Structure formats: C-alpha cells, structure tokens
Amino acid sequence: MLESVLIANRGEIARRILRTCRKLGVRTIAVYSEADANALHVEEADAAFQLGGLTPAESYLRLDKLLDVAKQSGAQSVHPGYGFLSENAEFSKACAEAGLVFIGPTPEVIAALGRKDQAKRIMSEAGVPVVPGYHEDAQEPEALLAEAERIGWP
Numbered sequence: 001m002l003e004s005v006l007i008a009n010r011g012e013i014a015r016r017i018l019r020t021c022r023k024l025g026v027r028t029i030a031v032y033s034e035a036d037a038n039a040l041h042v043e044e045a046d047a048a049f050q051l052g053g054l055t056p057a058e059s060y061l062r063l064d065k066l067l068d069v070a071k072q073s074g075a076q077s078v079h080p081g082y083g084f085l086s087e088n089a090e091f092s093k094a095c096a097e098a099g100l101v102f103i104g105p106t107p108e109v110i111a112a113l114g115r116k117d118q119a120k121r122i123m124s125e126a127g128v129p130v131v132p133g134y135h136e137d138a139q140e141p142e143a144l145l146a147e148a149e150r151i152g153w154p
Contacts, residue, residue, distance in 0.1 A: 002026055002077045002101060006070045007045070008091075009081025010060060014041035017079050029073045031066065033059035047073055060084050063091050067098050077101035087114060 004027040007014045014030060018041060021028045030045035035054045042048045049069040051059035059065070061084060070078055078095050080086040086104055093107040105113070113119040117135040124130050134147040 004029060004073070004075050005077045005079050005103065006031065006066070006073060006075035006100075007041070007079050007081060008060065008066050008085055009079070009083070010036055010039065010041060013081040013083070015044060017081060018044050029069070029075050031060065031069055049073060056084065063088075063094055066091075067094060067100075070095075070098065070100055075100065077103055079103040089114070 001024070005017075005021055006029040007017050007021075008031060009017070010032065018028050018030070028045045028047070030041050030048040031051050032039060032042045032048060033051055033053050033056070036042060037050065049072070051062060051065045051069070053059040053062070063085075066078070066085075069075075078100050080088070080091065080103070085091045087110055089107040089110040092102045092104060092110055095102040096107070104110075112122060120130050120133065120135070132151045134144070134151065136143075136147075138144075
C-alpha cells in the first residue's frame with residue numbers, strides 16, 4: 001500500500017482524492033497556485049506546496065515543478081486527478097523515471113488511447129463492444145453518406 005500521494009490537481013477533484021486517501025490512511029500532499037492559496041484542498045491536505053504562478057500553465061501544468069515537489073515532499077506516488085495531467089503521457093513517463101508511482105494509465109496506454117480512432121480500434125480488437133463509426137480519410141459528402149447508409153442511422 002502506498003504511504004503518500006501528491007495530488008497534482010485542485011479544487012473539488014483534489015478534495016475527493018484527499019477524502020479517499022484519508023479513509024485509506026494515505027498521507028496527502030497538495031499543490032497550489034498563488035490564486036488557490038486559500039482553497040479547501042490546500043487546507044485539508046496533510047502537506048501543501050505552492051507551485052507559484054496564477055494560471056494553470058504557470059502552476060499545475062508545470063511538470064518540472066510538480067516533480068520537484070514530489071521529491072521535496074517525499075511522495076511515493078502522484079495522482080493526476082481528472083483533466084490537467086491525467087491524459088499526459090509525458091507526465092506519466094516522467095513520474096516513472098523519477099521513481100514515482102503514477103496513479104493512472106501507463107504512458108503507452110495514454111498515448112494509444114489519446115486518439116479516439118485508435119482507442120476505438122484497440123477496444124474493438126480486444127472484443128469490447130463499440131458504437132459503429134467511420135474513421136477513414138475520405139470525408140467527401142458522398143463517402144460519408146455511403147458510410148452512414150452502411151452503418152445505419154440513429
């Protein structure tokens with residue numbers, strides 16, 4: 001079981017992760033921008049570190065700052081929450097390279113499923129039922145109409 005998690009998100013998303021970690025007895029580390037200094041997720045965490053900056057691009061999306069805080073805080077893992085970095089293969093890979101457990105998909109899975117057409121193909125090949133669709137290059141009205149007739153209308 002992990003003993004500590006850095007939550008690389010903010011607001012209600014971070015708070016939900018905090019509550020779950022608390023129930024599991026996992027130490028929580030919050031990060032925050034200057035604008036979020038008084039946010040509830042900062043107050044509720046076991047530890048909190050300011051990333052600086054006012055905007056997400058200057059704070060929550062700064063991989064270098066997040067990894068520095070993870071090291072400084074002694075975090076064993078990183079939870080990206082939803083949005084922000086949860087679909088960032090580069091961040092998932094950087095966490096692994098830093099010896100941190102990324103709570104989410106591997107970089108390979110994030111990269112593969114980041115494109116809807118590729119994700120749908122992978123799921124279909126794995127036997128997961130998917131809604132029929134058209135993902136080819138031909139986008140002329142005639143080609144699209146023919147595919148709609150083949151697939152069927154909703």
